[in-house]
Each structure stands twice: as C-alpha cells, then as structure tokens.
Amino acid sequence: MNKYEIRVMALTGIMLSFFLFAILYNTFSRNIDVPTCIPYAGIYKKPHFKKLDFSTYEVYAVAHMWAFEPTDISLPAGSSLDIYLTSSDVVHGFNIVKKGINLMAVPGGITKTSITFTDPGVYRIVCHEYCGAGHQNMMGKIIVTP
Amino acid sequence: MKISNSFKLVILTGLIMPMTLFILGAYNGVMQTIYRAGILHQSSVAGINYYQGLTMHGVINAIVLTTFFAVVFGHITLSYYLKREPPKLSYQISMALMVLGTSLDIITMIAGKAQALYTFYAPLKASALFYMGTAILIVGSWIAFFGWIKIYLEWKMENLEKKMPLAILGTFVNFSMWFIATLPVAYETIIILTPWSLGWTHSINIPLTRMLFWMFGHPLVYFWLLPAYVAYYTILPKIAGGKLYSGNAGRLAFLLFLILSAPVGVHHQFSEPVFTPGTKLWVSILTYGVALPSFMTAFTVGASLEYAGKKRGSKGLLGWMLKLPYFKIDNYLFGYFICGLFLFIFGGVSGIVNASYSLNQLVHNTDWVPGHFHMTVAGPVLLVILGMSLYIYSSISGKEIKFKTLAVIIPYIWMVGVAFLSHGLMSGGLMGEPRRTNLGLSYTNPDHPLFNKLWVPTTTITLIGGLIMGIASILYFFLFFSTIAGKKVNESIIILPESEELHEEKKIPLLLDMRPWLALSVILILFTYVPGLISVFKYSKSVSSQYQPDNPQNLILEKKGIGNKNGKPEYDEN
Numbered sequence: 001m002n003k004y005e006i007r008v009m010a011l012t013g014i015m016l017s018f019f020l021f022a023i024l025y026n027t028f029s030r031n032i033d034v035p036t037c038i039p040y041a042g043i044y045k046k047p048h049f050k051k052l053d054f055s056t057y058e059v060y061a062v063a064h065m066w067a068f069e070p071t072d073i074s075l076p077a078g079s080s081l082d083i084y085l086t087s088s089d090v091v092h093g094f095n096i097v098k099k100g101i102n103l104m105a106v107p108g109g110i111t112k113t114s115i116t117f118t119d120p121g122v123y124r125i126v127c128h129e130y131c132g133a134g135h136q137n138m139m140g141k142i143i144v145t146p
Numbered sequence: 147m148k149i150s151n152s153f154k155l156v157i158l159t160g161l162i163m164p165m166t167l168f169i170l171g172a173y174n175g176v177m178q179t180i181y182r183a184g185i186l187h188q189s190s191v192a193g194i195n196y197y198q199g200l201t202m203h204g205v206i207n208a209i210v211l212t213t214f215f216a217v218v219f220g221h222i223t224l225s226y227y228l229k230r231e232p233p234k235l236s237y238q239i240s241m242a243l244m245v246l247g248t249s250l251d252i253i254t255m256i257a258g259k260a261q262a263l264y265t266f267y268a269p270l271k272a273s274a275l276f277y278m279g280t281a282i283l284i285v286g287s288w289i290a291f292f293g294w295i296k297i298y299l300e301w302k303m304e305n306l307e308k309k310m311p312l313a314i315l316g317t318f319v320n321f322s323m324w325f326i327a328t329l330p331v332a333y334e335t336i337i338i339l340t341p342w343s344l345g346w347t348h349s350i351n352i353p354l355t356r357m358l359f360w361m362f363g364h365p366l367v368y369f370w371l372l373p374a375y376v377a378y379y380t381i382l383p384k385i386a387g388g389k390l391y392s393g394n395a396g397r398l399a400f401l402l403f404l405i406l407s408a409p410v411g412v413h414h415q416f417s418e419p420v421f422t423p424g425t426k427l428w429v430s431i432l433t434y435g436v437a438l439p440s441f442m443t444a445f446t447v448g449a450s451l452e453y454a455g456k457k458r459g460s461k462g463l464l465g466w467m468l469k470l471p472y473f474k475i476d477n478y479l480f481g482y483f484i485c486g487l488f489l490f491i492f493g494g495v496s497g498i499v500n501a502s503y504s505l506n507q508l509v510h511n512t513d514w515v516p517g518h519f520h521m522t523v524a525g526p527v528l529l530v531i532l533g534m535s536l537y538i539y540s541s542i543s544g545k546e547i548k549f550k551t552l553a554v555i556i557p558y559i560w561m562v563g564v565a566f567l568s569h570g571l572m573s574g575g576l577m578g579e580p581r582r583t584n585l586g587l588s589y590t591n592p593d594h595p596l597f598n599k600l601w602v603p604t605t606t607i608t609l610i611g612g613l614i615m616g617i618a619s620i621l622y623f624f625l626f627f628s629t630i631a632g633k634k635v636n637e638s639i640i641i642l643p644e645s646e647e648l649h650e651e652k653k654i655p656l657l658l659d660m661r662p663w664l665a666l667s668v669i670l671i672l673f674t675y676v677p678g679l680i681s682v683f684k685y686s687k688s689v690s691s692q693y694q695p696d697n698p699q700n701l702i703l704e705k706k707g708i709g710n711k712n713g714k715p716e717y718d719e720n
Binding site for chain 1: 189502505508584
C-alpha cells in the first residue's frame with residue numbers, strides 16, 4: 001500500500017469516527033435513542049390510555065389489521081407520553097413523522113419509547129409496514145391540546 | 147478458452163431465464179411508480195394487484211436476477227482464470243435447482259399465493275411452495291460454489307507459486323459469506339415457515355423469524371454488490387484503457403467484506419423490540435466498518451480511472467475525467483460501469499444515514515430506504531449485470547451484439563431515470579412517505595380523507611424516474627432479445643477483459659489466506675447474534691397466528707374453532 005492509500009483510509013476512519021461521535025452525543029447527551037426492550041406479556045394487547053401524573057401519560061397501543069387502538073388519545077401540550085406498542089395480528093409500522101418516532105409493532109414483542117409533545121396539533125400515525133390489503137388506509141392520530 | 151456444449155447450455159440458461167423474468171420485474175416496478183403518484187386509484191391492474199406486483203418486483207429483481215448473475219459470472223470468472231470448467235455434475239445440478247426454485251416462486255406469485263413480499267413477513271402467510279422455491283434457489287447457488295472449490299484446489303496443486311487471482315478471491319469471499327448468511331434463512335424457510343404454512347405447526351416466534359431473515363437480508367445486498375466489485379477491480383481498469391492501481395487494496399477490501407457483511411443485519415431492526423440498544427449500537431459501529439472497504443474501492447477504482455485518463459493524454463488535476471471512453475461504440479461496457487459508479491456515490495452515502503442508529507429513526511421504512519437502495523442495487527449492481535450479460539452472452543453464443551449504439555446509450559438513460567426516482571423517493575421519505583404502500587388508493591388520492599398534498603410532488607418525481615427507467619429497460623430488452631435472435635458468426639469462447647496491476651506489489655501473507663478472516667467472521671457473527679438470540683427468548687413470546695393478506699381472521703384460531711369475530715383483536719392474557 002502506498003501513501004495515498006494509507007491517507008485515504010485514515011481520512012475515512014476520521015470521518016466515520018466523527019459520525020460515531022455524533023451518534024453517541026445524540027444518544028447520551030440529547031437522549032435521542034432507539035426503542036428499548038421490555039419482556040412481553042399478554043396485558044399489552046389490551047389497548048389503554050391513562051394519565052399517570054400531571055404531565056405524564058401512558059398508552060398501550062395495539063396495531064391490528066387495519067387500525068390502531070385506542071383511537072382517542074388526547075393530551076395537553078407539554079406532557080410526555082410513554083408508548084408500549086404491540087400488534088395483535090401481523091407486523092405493522094408506527095411512524096409519527098413530525099416527532100421522529102418510528103417503531104415496529106411486532107406480534108409477541110413490545111416496543112417501548114417515550115416522547116414529549118411541546119406543540120399543540122393533530123399528529124398523524126402512519127402504518128409504514130406492509131400488513132395486507134388495507135395497509136394504505138391504516139392511520140391513527142394523537143391530539144395535543146393547547 | 148473453448149467451452150463445452152453442456153457448460154454453454156447452463157450459462158445461456160442462466161443468462162436468458164432471469165433476463166426474461168426481469169421483464170415482469172421491471173414492469174411491476176414501473177407500475178408501482180404509476181400507482182403511487184396517484185395516477186391510478188385502484189388496487190390492481192391487468193390481474194396483478196399492487197402488493198402481488200411488489201412481491202414479484204422484489205423477488206425477481208433482487209433475488210432471482212442477482213443470484214443467477216452471481217453464479218453465471220462466477221462460472222465464467224473461475225473457468226477463465228483457471229483455464230478449466232467446473233465439474234459437470236456441479237454446474238448442472240446447480241442450474242437445475244435454481245431453475246426449479248425460481249419456477250416455484252414465479253408460479254406461486256402469479257397465482258397470487260405469495261403476497262408476503264420477498265421479506266416473508268410472517269404471520270402473513272404465503273404458499274409453502276414459495277418458501278421452498280426460495281430455499282431451493284439458494285441451495286442451487288451453493289452447489290455451483292462447491293464445484294468451484296474443487297477446480298480451484300486442482301489448480302492450486304499445479305500452481306503452488308501463484309497467488310489466488312483477485313477475481314477468484316472476490317468470488318470466493320462472496321460465496322463464503324453467502325453460504326454462512328443463507329444458513330439462517332434456509333433454517334427459517336425450511337424448518338419454521340414451511341411446516342407452519344402447511345398447518346403442521348401453529349406456534350411461531352415472530353421476532354425470531356425476523357432476526358433470522360435479517361441475518362441473511364443484509365449480507366444479501368453485499369452478495370449482489372460483490373460481483374460488481376469484482377468487475378470494477380478486474381475489468382473496468384482494462385476497458386478504461388489503464389491498469390488496476392493496487393491489487394492488495396482490492397484484496398483487503400474483499401476480505402473486510404468477508405468479516406463484516408454477515409453480522410450487520412440488525413441495522414434493519416433498529417425500530418424493533420427485542421434487540422437491546424447495546425446490540426443496536428454495536429451493529430451501527432460494525433456497519434460503519436463496512437463503509438471502509440467501499441471507500442477504499444472508491445479510491446482504488448478512481449485512481450485506476452485517473453491513470454487511464456492520463457494515459458489517454460489528459461491534462462491538469464481533473465482533466466482525466468473528460469478523457470475516459472464514455473461513448474465508444476466498440477467499448478459499450480464502460481458506460482454501464484461508470485454510470486453505476488456515479489449512482490453508487492450517492493447510494494453509499496445515503497446508506498450511512500440508514501446505518502446511523504438514532505438517525506435511522508427518521509427514515510426507517512419510509513421511501514428514503516428504497517430511494518437509497520435503488521442507487522445501489524439498481525445502480526452499479528444492475529448496470530454491471532446488464533452490461534456483462536450482453537458481453538458474456540455474445541462471447542458464449544458467438545453472436546454479435548445488434549444495435550451497438552443502443553447498447554452504448556442505455557446505461558446513461560437508466561442513470562438519469564434512477565436519479566429522478568431516488569430523488570423523489572428520498573425527499574418523500576424525509577416527509578414520512580411510507581414504502582411498500584399503494585399510495586394511490588389513499589394518500590395521493592385527492593378524494594380520500596387521508597390525502598396528503600405534500601406527497602404529490604415527490605411521487606411525481608418518482609414517476610418521472612420510473613418512466614425513464616422503463617424506457618431504458620424496454621430498449622435493453624429489445625437489444626438483448628434481438629441479439630439472441632441473431633446468427634452465430636464467431637466461435638463460442640470463455641473470455642473476460644483482464645486488468646493488469648499498476649505496481650508489482652509484495653505478497654502480504656495475511657491477504658492471501660482466507661482462513662483467518664473466515665474465523666474472524668464467525669467470531670463476529672457469534673458476538674452479535676448470541677446476545678440477539680438471548681434477547682429474543684428473554685423479551686418475546688411465540689404466537690399462534692397466521693393471516694391471509696386480505697383477511698383479518700386468524701386462520702389458526704379459526705381452524706381450532708375459537709375464531710375472533712369481525713377481526714377484532716382478542717384480549718387474552720397470554
């Protein structure tokens with residue numbers, strides 16, 4: 001290997017290290033993380049939405065062909081929402097575009113994440129995994145009141 | 147080198163069958179862009195529904211065409227460099243299995259019995275024949291590889307002093323990686339999905355099937371890519387009029403692919419439960435590792451092209467770019483290679499985004515992802531397949547290529563099409579446009595409550611790209627099949643353009659022996675997937691379910707007489 005090759009490998013290494021640093025910074029300093037693991041239990045297949053304390057809400061979101069439940073998720077701006085997502089039939093997707101929340105609903109597994117809604121509005125949830133003939137109509141929503 | 151009749155028959159079958167099927171694959175690709183742009187607000191056209199067509203597009207273009215080409219190109223590479231044909235038994239059985247497996251897949255897809263996409267997402271059910279077909283196709287490709295090992299060992303005994311030729315190293319790395327990575331998917335299809343689809347077993351662990359699929363699903367993309375890399379290292383410098391800048395760099399790049407390809411599949415599963423964030427971060431780092439051999443390839447191939455341009459009399463720092471043989475009738479291959487490289491720059495960079503752990507949250511399963519991989523698999527991979535298929539067909543059949551001007555301009559038209567297509571898909575993806583979705587029925591239908599006007603311009607750009615790619619493929623099919631219809635004018639021979647290396651490099655023993663690299667590969671796989679497997683059993687449960695794509699009734703519960711009424715989920719406690 002000549003000096004140019006060694007230089008290009010070093011440059012690539014520096015660039016990739018920089019990207020890696022950006023990831024670690026996002027994860028540990030800004031708490032932008034991928035979904036975590038919790039053990040599966042049948043209870044998560046029962047859709048439910050409730051207030052835990054003055055600014056924290058919890059939802060057991062269940063995706064099925066071809067809708068999300070519960071359908072009446074509404075919370076005031078400034079509150080945070082813990083999402084426990086699963087599917088009662090096939091694999092589905094769960095994407096809240098404006099919030100960068102991007103989850104898979106997998107039967108037999110629980111996808112857990114948390115988000116905080118700072119701005120009021122209607123947040124649409126798009127199913128982005130092929131789940132059968134009605135896939136393109138599968139959408140849910142979260143209403144954030146002022 | 148002359149070619150025997152039986153070997154010739156196998157090569158020609160391996161070129162013509164997938165290219166014929168590619169007509170169906172390409173048609174379904176163009177149709178998707180039309181549906182998605184909201185031109186069609188319907189679920190099917192000409193008896194093929196959107197998701198059935200999507201399954202065909204994926205299976206034919208991404209598995210059938212690419213696997214056949216890897217095998218055919220491997221046959222030609224091995225026999226050209228070793229000056230002998232592989233054992234007759236191995237190439238015949240291999241091709242027979244591949245043809246059989248492909249036929250099963252095609253029949254089930256056309257009959258509408260396989261609409262679970264090429265990713266087999268259980269518990270959506272496809273016909274057992276579809277799973278078996280894919281497994282048989284893969285096993286067929288293994289058998290070709292076993293034959294190559296035999297002739298390589300024979301050659302090595304006669305040529306103890308010689309290095310393994312770079313093209314053969316690339317091919318062997320590719321098929322070793324392929325063999326390792328296809329074991330999990332063979333297990334998934336044969337042991338889990340087939341008995342489940344036939345109704346012999348009811349219980350199925352979905353996260354486990356997904357893990358097994360992606361252990362194969364990502365190495366698959368390198369399996370598509372490495373034949374193109376072999377061509378970029380060993381053929382492109384020659385047809386550009388230069389030499390390969392460094393053979394050792396090529397060897398190192400291939401060996402890095404061998405160790406890093408297989409364990410990185412988890413990066414398709416960042417948004418899923420079951421894998422711990424630690425495993426996901428580890429895989430993100432490994433995926434950055436795979437970027438290294440691609441950057442090295444970009445440098446080595448770029449340096450080889452610069453040398454070629456300078457030899458052709460270019461001046462200045464970048465003048466060599468203008469001196470390359472872009473539009474030469476007698477050198478049509480160059481266009482396919484260079485257009486593939488242009489696309490791959492953007493394909494590679496967008497791939498780093500996908501691999502980037504939390505950044506993936508923005509783009510996972512949106513149209514960004516097909517936007518990215520059309521610049522790899524429909525970029526260098528497909529263009530090398532198209533160019534080399536013409537070249538190999540012409541030399542093996544002894545027929546001259548008809549309409550050579552067309553052969554020269556097709557890759558440029560295709561490249562422009564892919565650029566539009568990927569731009570549309572990626573910009574839509576950043577606005578949340580979902581992939582694998584018949585948008586025309588809802589999101590891009592102004593009369594539908596889910597209509598989203600932001601996705602109209604992006605799907606329209608995608609449509610323009612799709613139509614341009616459609617035109618390029620029609621031209622290519624016309625060219626390829628009129629060449630087949632021509633008369634034999636030359637002798638049938640096995641030949642490849644062979645690049646010389648620019649420098650006489652010293653032998654580095656570590657780069658000549660695949661064994662330590664294979665061992666390291668297995669260690670990395672265990673290091674990634676043992677924790678993965680432990681997580682699967684710790685965090686997930688099996689379910690008893692099976693679904694047809696058009697019906698929310700659980701087939702297994704129905705069979706047991708439990709039946710969930712009206713497709714409503716049942717809230718059992720297990």
